Amino acid sequence: MNLTYQWLHDTVRTRFDSDAAMEAFLPQALAPDELKRKGNDRYLSAMTQRIFQAGMRHSVVDAKWPAFEEAFSGFAPETMALFSEADVEAHMQNERIIRHPAKLQTIPRNARFILDVCQEHGGSFGAFIAAWPVADIVGLWRLLAKRGVRLGGRSGAGFLRLVGKDTFLLSSDVVARLAAANIITREPTGQRDLQAVQEAFNALQQSSGRPLCQLSAMLALSIHPAF
Numbered sequence: 001m002n003l004t005y006q007w008l009h010d011t012v013r014t015r016f017d018s019d020a021a022m023e024a025f026l027p028q029a030l031a032p033d034e035l036k037r038k039g040n041d042r043y044l045s046a047m048t049q050r051i052f053q054a055g056m057r058h059s060v061v062d063a064k065w066p067a068f069e070e071a072f073s074g075f076a077p078e079t080m081a082l083f084s085e086a087d088v089e090a091h092m093q094n095e096r097i098i099r100h101p102a103k104l105q106t107i108p109r110n111a112r113f114i115l116d117v118c119q120e121h122g123g124s125f126g127a128f129i130a131a132w133p134v135a136d137i138v139g140l141w142r143l144l145a146k147r148g149v150r151l152g153g154r155s156g157a158g159f160l161r162l163v164g165k166d167t168f169l170l171s172s173d174v175v176a177r178l179a180a181a182n183i184i185t186r187e188p189t190g191q192r193d194l195q196a197v198q199e200a201f202n203a204l205q206q207s208s209g210r211p212l213c214q215l216s217a218m219l220a221l222s223i224h225p226a227f
Contacts, residue, residue: 001180001181003177003178005207008204011222012221015221025217029166029167029211029212030164036127040118041076042126043163044075044080044107047148049162050158050159050162051103051149051151051155053158054158064097072107075107078111080107080108084108103150106150110148113149129160129165134205134211134212136198137157137167141157141160141194166213171216177219177220201216
């Protein structure tokens with residue numbers, strides 16, 4: 001099939017009672033200025049939250065996140081970069097958080113990643129994220145996977161969605177729709193397939209003016225059973 005925005009809009013619209021209901025359902029991305037205003041601590045917190053969500057029910061992690069914020073002093077990168085093995089052992093005794101040593105060990109490494117980016121680009125991590133062009137969002141995924149810890153696969157995109165950066169998600173329904181449109185033949189992992197997906201999203205964005213996050217949701221809705 002030829003995947004056009006008009007077809008996508010019309011298909012998804014049938015699932016809602018009104019235009020307003022559809023628009024209310026679709027996600028929103030934050031504006032660049034809003035991303036810039038987020039402190040570096042909020043980005044480290046979101047990275048860590050997404051890492052803990054991987055392989056777990058998100059609701060379980062989210063319910064415990066206030067305890068994480070308290071335990072890790074609000075995730076200030078300058079403090080967390082000094083986190084030691086002894087600190088990990090100490091937090092393994094804290095029953096209020098999820099005690100996973102390998103995931104806890106990502107905190108100082110990702111704190112250093114954030115601080116390194118700030119030093120390299122002469123600004124905040126939020127400014128770096130805000131400036132990255134969404135027309136190459138898979139490039140940002142690649143950077144997160146290469147320089148961050150446990151931010152590969154779907155986690156990089158999940159982190160970006162958590163902080164409000166516009167991105168698409170490669171859920172099973174989105175992959176199924178892209179495969180039905182012959183854009184890919186399997187879940188994209190290699191750079192060639194990811195670039196093909198990026199180009200498909202770029203084309204949909206150019207013809208619709210919608211953010212990637214909304215187009216991603218619409219692709220999923222176009223193949224998901226009616227709700």
